[in-house]
Amino acid sequence: MQEEKKNIPAIPEIFLSPYKPEETEDGIYAMWEKSGYFDPDKLPNHPTEPFTIIMPPPNANGRLHAGHGLDMTLKDIATRFARMRGKRALFLPGADHAGFETQVVYEKKLEKEGRSRFGMDPKQLYDEIYAFTLENKKYMEDDIRRLGTSCDWSREKFTLDPDIVRQVQDTFVKMHKDGLVYRGKRTINWCPKHQTSLSDVETESVEETTPFYTFKYGPFSIGTVRPETKFGDKYVVMHPHDKRYEQYKHGDVLEVEWINGPIMATIIKDEAVDPGFGTGVMTITPWHSQVDFEIATRHTLDMEQIIGWDGKLLPIAGEFASIKIGDARSKIVEKLKAKGLLEHVDENYKNIVKRCYKCAAMIEPQVKDQWFVKMEPLTKLVVNAVERDGHIDILPEYEKKILLHWMKNSIDWNISRQIVWGIRIPAWFKGNDVVASIDSPGEGWEQDPDTFDTWFSSGQWPLVTLGYPSGADFKTYYPTDLMETGADLVFKWVPRMIMFGLYLAKEIPFKTVYFHGMVNDANNKKMSKSKGNVVSPIDMVDKFGADALRMSLVVGNPPGSSTPLSEDKIKGYKHFSNKLWNIARFILSNTVNTSFEKPSLLPSEDEAILKNLDAIVAEVTKDVEEYRLYMAAEKAYHYVWHELADNVLEASKPILSGTDEDAKAARQYTLGVALVTSLKLLHPFMPFVTETIWQNLPGQMRDADMLMTARWPGSTRTTTPG
């Protein structure tokens, strides 16, 4: 045995033990990064045809989660493929200050320390969150590196970089001039805990069972689920054609006994009332209900605030003033009952309640002066571009329907946020005058204290990261090739980017949108902290290597669908890394000192092996080109393990140990081609193990110093390993 070991030909020592990703990955990444090849302008051979992916900037307030793992992997596969195909491949990384999200995280931290943002100096709060974010940003960036992401760090952008802020503010000023933003007193979603307004996509509608009360209101019976808002209800509304109430005329006034004594009620006839619901009569609270607000606007009725910004009843509530609305309901019902005004309670009534998507506090509709984006002219641009011109591919295709449906039904977008963590809105007030301008218009003007909704700035991300409007990168790399992001962003982000791209640059910012689904736990259940089934991608990298994680996220995971992530699956691909490692070991140890010259006459068995390999190369290439990455990965995997290793290598053993020197040389050549081609095919999916092997190949097998910049295989008939 010992004697035989000595006869094993000399191959690099690293192959004598199993593949150990934990010992090589960091070094390989450092080598790539140091080479400068992540920067497309520094690539060898100076390619000209650009290929661009802008990274959806991860929130800089924490570590990456499993979804980010998938996110980075898919984009990195596309980037590495493009780079190997000789494109000027740019993958531009970023970090998101994530306005409201980060502020929520920071407020929790403050709460733990027994502090509160209310009453804090805004500047100090901003600075504290800034420091907190920068610290976390580093961890997030390290995580991106650990996954093998080949992005150009020299171009990294943060959403609060001065040039980004400047351009976002410029856009606002331009939109104001174009009449696309306006200041309006409108119903907004107000979170009383965080004391800020929220856009519709930042709220969650949940069905809940709430008692439905019917009260006596003068001669009428009115229904409500929110008695605590009813103090100011001095309008009673019914449908104009409702025969039951014919005797009451629009504008009639009558005195009714109500919560805190008699009030004067005015009859309003409006078609918004459904005569078939309840008694067909309702009172309205315009300040705290969208529907009521619209009715009141139609008839120019008074509106009065009942609930304060802090979620407590205002003085209009009389004896109930300063009580939190959550506690007020039962007390008010009791009083109305005592006054004999409670007619009926339906305990099983189901209605939709809106809650803050971060803290689940009940959203209080409030009327507030806010900045709104006038959506209709902009969504029209998007619908035209997406529907008619078809200059955009959306994967999976059905997401296009969802996107268009949303664009066709969107309502004006509230972009004001009452938080400090974000880009300040460049608007100035003096008395009743309003000016949109980056700099102060002069003496006595005060800037709007509000900041932009985070999607207002990230909606311009593909533009601003490339230096719109005049940057050199913008000219070279815009529009980008691929926007790959989570399917949950089909509303929040993607349509807004298209909107801004069309509005500002007159071009859709990307040619293809690829939506990935959720990464779930092994049982395909949503990961959540409370369920304790969260899998950290970095833990998996530590345990099985980045390549194994990447493969397990990609294989069998088509666009749009959710994928289960299990340790078993990742372990399986770690085994595959090792399999590839041993394939290299076997081929190298059987080809020591061979020149890899193509023999003048190739035996038919070798021809067949190469022909088969060509077919796989063609299929994988086509699949990646058409973004069927899940299939490309599986095919490459299947070929390498179950064809190359199981069949080709096994069949080669007798030839390699035989006495027919011509057949042996031919097979050595063929195996060399097969190894090099396999490494290239797998590189975009498994960059670390393939590059590690590449670095240990003899020079005559390599066509580039780094596999990362090697040529993507075409037909093996024209390829030699050397």
Place this chain on the structure above:
RNA sequence: GGGCGGUUAGCUCAGUUGGUAGAGCAACGCAUUUACACUGCGAAGGUCGGGGGUUCGAGCCCUCCACCGCCCACCA
């Protein structure tokens, strides 16, 4: 209420323009030989949710039904 998916092996899911049903995991049997036990070989496992239709041919296209899931929504 509106929109969008899904239903294929025990489990998790692929299946590109319609052309002999696939993978991984699990389970079963066998095997230590020029790489690899983080292995190899083999066998087993499916009336593709149900009905109807188009077609020479349907997992795939059309239609109806059932069940599961996701998203959106201002009936008080």
